[in-house]
Amino acid sequence: MNAHRTDGCSVDLLGEQITTLLADPATTHGLARTLRAAAKEIELSRYHRASQKAFPSGLVAAAPKKVQVGGGAHRLDGFFNIDAVPPADLLWDVREGIPLQDDSVDVLFSEHFLEHIDYPVSAKQYAREAQRVLAPGGRLITGVPDAAFVLGQYPAGPEQAEEMISRWYGKRDCRKDINTYLDLINYVFRDQDDDPTYNPHYWAYDFEKLSQLFTEAGFSAVEPWDFDPDLANPKRQWASVYVVATK
Ligand SMILES: C[S@@+](CC[C@H](N)C(=O)[O-])C[C@H]1O[C@@H](n2cnc3c(N)ncnc32)[C@H](O)[C@@H]1O
Known part of the structure; x- marks a missing residue:
């Protein structure tokens, strides 16, 4: 993979420097937390850049009808699974958009993902992108911890x-x-855990907030979603709120 350089700076070199600093006992607690967060973003950006290179048009070749975002280990058969890190069919940071064609997807599913991206910029971008890629009548199903x-x-x-x-x-x-x-x-x-294997929580949601977010993005209706364990992760049912937003 080519190094990502901007005006003489290199993300890969920065990653190496962060590794060195994190190994140094003189690095302070606060700086180490920030460096661990940066190291994680560098890892995500590596995966994202590799996928971008494979799809220079910004759109993937596949035109999936069913898509899951942020499924992690809970991959869905018959779905095109997009996640920032493996395992997934496409490694893609959806804060950068959803690399699918307009009006093409029937179902876009995520659970315990939305609270892991920053609000308002990335959450609103995700809602707009979901609205763009869904076909008319398409459904955005979203589950999050119920604040x-x-x-x-x-x-x-x-x-x-x-x-x-x-x-x-x-x-x-x-x-x-x-x-x-x-x-x-x-x-x-x-959730502030800075364990490199875990993603922090950035925003809390309830039914009203999800409705407002998706209505603002252009969805015509937002309703409670009846939990379906064939689709959703059974361990997520308890104390979560799921909605279905229709384009
Ligand atoms: C808490 S896990 C939930 C996994 C699964 N949905 C479940 O309920 O067990 C959050 C998932 O969102 C993914 N994720 C977080 N930020 C992302 C981003 N910007 N783009 C794509 N996926 C992301 C993480 O990699 C992780 O797999």
């Missing part, structure tokens, strides 16, 4: 939060850092 569910139980003692902690954070090492119910709310709104 209304989490807020609706506040104030709650830590013991009431046990189910949420075990379902959402049982496999993470943040259990010791969830000491009050407000800690859980903070995780949903702005």
Whole structure:
């Protein structure tokens, strides 16, 4: 892959320098956090640039009718799976747009993805791009952690939060850092984990916010989506909100 250079700067060289700095015990905590975030963005941009080179027109050759964005390990058979990192049919950072033709897709599905991109710039861009690539009558199905569910139980003692902690954070090492119910709310709104394998949360959503976002992007109707475990990840059903927006 060619190095990505701008006015003598190199993203690849920057990546090497970040690796060196992160190995240096003198690097301060705050700087190290920022460098880890930058290193992750560099990794995503490498995948994205490689795909861009393969599709110089900005559109992929395939014209899929069913698309999943941000599926991670939950790949969907019969769908064209787009994700920023492997495994996926296309490695693509959708903050840069969706590389599909106008009016071409019947179903565009994502779950527990939208909260991982920045709001308003990337979230609104994603909503507009989804509206562009969907065919008339096409459906955008979106699931996210339901901020209304989490807020609706506040104030709650830590013991009431046990189910949420075990379902959402049982496999993470943040259990010791969830000491009050407000800690859980903070995780949903702005999960700050800087583990390189994990994506932070940038924004919280409820039904009203999803409706507003997709209506603003031009969708004609936004309604609750009846959870279908053949499509959605069964482990996501609990305490999530899913909507279907129709173009
Ligand atoms: C929390 S995981 C959810 C995975 C799966 N949907 C699930 O519910 O188990 C978020 C996924 O979104 C992907 N993602 C985050 N930002 C992205 C971006 N800018 N472009 C494409 N995919 C992205 C991540 O790589 C990851 O696979």
